[in-house]
Amino acid sequence: MIPQTLGALAGFLALVAPGIVFELRRERRRGRHQETAFREASRVALGSLVFTLVSVLLMTALQTTGARLFVSPADWLTRGEAYSREHLTLIVVSVAVELAVACALATGFEAFFAHRRGEAATVQQRSAWAQALRADRPPGTRAWAHAQLENGTSFYGYVRSYTPSGPLADRELVLEGEAMTSENDGATKVIGEDWRRVVIPGSKITYLRVTYLDAATGEPADVAYATREVTDK
Template sequence: MIPEGFATLYAFLGLVAPGLLFQFLRERARPALEETAFREASRVAITSLVFTTASIWILALVSRALPGALIDLSEWIRLQSVYVGNHLWLVAWSVLAEVGLACLIAWLVAAALAKWFDDSGGRYSKTSVWHLAFSASKPDGKAAWVEVRLADDSKAWGYIHYFTTDLSLEKRELSLKGPGLAVQPKGGDLKELDRTYLVIPGPEIRRIGVSFKDTPC
C-alpha cells in the first residue's frame, strides 16, 4: 500500500489541482486580483471543492451504468483501508479519473467564462512587457531595434543587447548596441557612437519604440 504520508500529499494535490488550474486560466483572460494569501487560498479551495464535487457526481453515475469500471464509493467509505488494500489499482485509477475530470470541468468553465464575459479580445500576462516586445514577439532571424526617448527629450537608437525585467523601473537597465548605435540631444543633430554598448538607466526612459530588423552580423 501507499504510505499514509504520500497518500495524504497526493490527495491534497489532487483536491487543489482543479482550483489552481481554474485560477491560472482565468488570469490569462483578466488581471489577477490583488488579495491576501488567505483569500486567494480560500478561493482556490472553494473552486476546487465545486469542481471535485461535480466530477464525483458524474463518476458516480458512470459507475452505476458500468459496474466495476470505478470504485464502489459506499464500500470504500464503509471498509476504508481494507477496501483500498483489496482494490488498490482500481482506487488509483478512479482517483486519477476524478482529478482529470475535475480539471476538465475547470477548463471548460474557464473557457466559457472567457468567451461569454471577457470581451477584451486579448490576454493578460504576468510577463514583463519589455520581454514580450523585445524577445517573445521577435520573428525568427530578426533582432529588436529600438528608439528610446529619454526624460530630457534626447533620443537613442540601437539593437537590444540586454535588458532587465525582474526589477522595478527605478532599478531596471536597458543596454543597446550597434551597428547604427546613435544618440540625438534635444534640438541637436543625430550622432553615431563608436562605443560597443550604451547602457540606459530605467528612470531616464520615457518611451520606447520597437521594430525588427535583420540580425546584425
C-alpha cells in the first residue's frame, strides 16, 4: 500500500524511522548480512512498532500527570477531522516529539545491547578496494597499482577510476599514466606512451597491490604508509 497524501507519507516515514535507525546503527557494529527483503522489512517494522508504542506510552503517562503538552488520542479518535483542524499545531508538535523519543529509544537500546555483546567497534561498510584506493590514500598523493591477472599478465599504473563495491564480476579498474607498464612472460613494456588508459575487469584480477606516490614529484609517499595488497574476492 502506497501513501496517497503528503500527510500519509509523512506519517508512514515517522512510523518506520525508529526501526531504520536501530538497523543502521546495528549494521555499523555487526556488518550487513545477506537476507531476504521480507525479513529485513519485517524486522524494521517490528522494531518501529515497539519503539513507537513505548514512546506513545511515555507521552501518555506524562499527560496523566496533568500536563497538556500533547494531543489527546481519545479526543482525536472521537472527534476526528474537527479535532485535527482545531489542534493542528499541537498534532505536529506531538508527532515530532514522539518521533524524536522513539528514535532516541532505538539508539539507546542498540547501544545497550551492543555494550552487553562487547560490540564497541564500528564495522566499515566499504570494500577493500575503496579502503586501499581512497580511504588510506594520504593527502597530496596518487594511488599507483599493480594488477596481477589470472593469465599471468601484470599491469602497473596510476589509478584513474574504479568500481568501489558490488560483486567482483561487476567491478572494473582503470589505470593510466605515461609510465603505465604491461608485463607478460617476463617481458616488460611501457605502454603509457601509446595507450592512454587500460580498463581491467575485476573478475580477472588475481590480486591488486597499491602504493602511494607524491602527486607532484611521483616519488614514494611517507614510508609510514606501506604498500597494501588487496585480495577481497
